[in-house]
Every structure is written in C-alpha cells, then in structure tokens.
Amino acid sequence: MTPKTTQIFYFSISGNSLALAWDISKRIDAELISIPSVLDKKTITPDADAVGIVFPVYYASNGYGIPLIIERFINKLEGIDSKYVFAVCTHSGMAGSTIEKLQKLIKARGGELAAGFSLNMGSTDMPKEKQQKLLQNQKTKAETISAYVLAQKKGKYETRGILRKIAYALPLHLFIKPVFSRRYRKLSNIKQHLPFIELVQFADRSYQVDPQKCKGCGICAKVCPVDNIKMVDNRPEWQNHCETCYGCFLWCPNEAISGEIVSYNDRRHHPDVGLSDVIKGD
C-alpha cells in the first residue's frame, strides 16, 4: 500500500467538520483520523508530510474558539516541526480569532500553521434554501482548500481583522463574558468564580433524562467524545468533564435528553453524516 502523505485529524459532532474533512480528504487522498480515537495516547506523532486539523468553533463569541478537546489534542502533538500543517474550522457565523489562536498553539508545539481556513455552515434554524447554499459553499471551499494544500502554499489565515478585533474587545469584556459566565455558573450550580472554560465542563449538571423516553441504549455514552457519560442502571450519568458538544442530546434516538443549555441547540446534523460516523469517529 502506498503510504499517505497527508493525514487529516478531525473532531465533529453534528457532522459539518466531518463532511468537509471527507470532501478534502477525497480530493487530496488524505488519511482521515478522528481526534477522540487518538486522544488517550500520551503523545501523537503524525505519520505524514502534511497534517490537517478540522474542527468546529466553540465559544468564539465568548473569546475562546478552540474546543477543549482540540487544545488537548494539539498539546500532545509531537514531531510537527518539519511538516506542512493546515487547519479548517467550521462555525455558524462567528469564528472570531480561532485560527489565530490555533497558530499560537501550533507554534508552542514547535510547528508552524501554514494556512488556516474557516467555513460558515450556518445556524440550525436557517431556512432550507440557505442550507442548500451553504452546502454548495462547502464543496467550493473544499476545492479551494484542497488546491491550496496540494500546492503546499502558505500564508492564508482566515481570522478576524484588526478593526473588528478593536470593535469587539470592549463589549466582550464588559458584557458578553460576564453574561456567559453568570449563565454557566447558574446552570452548573457552582458558586466559585471559575474561569469560563473550566465552568462549562460542569454544564452537564443541568442535563436531564426523561425516564419514559430513555431506553438505556447507551448511544449517548458511545457518542460522547470525552467519555463523560457512564451508564448506571441503564441511565446516563454525566461525570462533569463535559465538552458541551451536545452530542448526547443531538444523537439520542429517543430524544430523551433535555435541559436549558442543550435545548438551546437543536437536533439537526449534516445531511451526509449519520450516527455511526460520529461514534468515536471510527
């Protein structure tokens, strides 16, 4: 078998990042590797000349952008100094400075982010026509990214410009951050003033299971990318290190999981992606 020269590591819950990663991998003949499936390794050493990372944006509106699982993954990367590293984030309209933050994380591992792209996949409540348009955009974007990567070009970073950064800084500190933190403190029933990103991991305290609807199938536990769900007496119990990806809520076949924060999202997923594709990504 010819060795692959590109490996694409991906994380995806509602399927947007996976569908895009699929599309790119077909065009450039890359090997696809799910991030949750390698995360228990002590170190992760990619075995290819080029390395891609495809993931969703989380909490850019609150000054973050990179999901915790992606940060943990990057902090385990070894031997990327001589590789061509590219990244793509999918989002619903606000990627903020995610790519710039990623650049710093990769640099701290001794590598260089050659290019960082972002793709708006829209929000869950958008009309059908808009959804079709965004799916078409996905194909165009996959084509653009693939050509860029195959040519091993460098220097494209789809991130927030300086003017937007300035315009956003004040409302972020005065309003958005405190509002988000208050909301998650209440949801998590935590009195301490923990940093937001620590607080969100306790948001699972607000999830509820409808005993009439839950059949004890354990799909929620299988779909959880960070093994945060234990099945106890055929019911899910969350372990308070939640990624807040809402995979348990989204993929429960009986719609048995609810709660203020999960219900704020909806159960839609990418039309090309099914449950078996997101279970640990294998």
Ligand SMILES: Cc1cc2nc3c(=O)[nH]c(=O)nc-3n(C[C@H](O)[C@H](O)[C@H](O)COP(=O)(O)O)c2cc1C
């Ligand atoms: C916890 C959480 C936080 C999110 N934060 C943002 C955000 O700040 N900005 C944004 O544009 N989209 C945000 N999104 C939407 C996702 O980035 C978007 O739907 C993405 O395409 C999902 O990727 P996936 O389908 O591969 O899981 C968030 C989604 C979740 C679950």
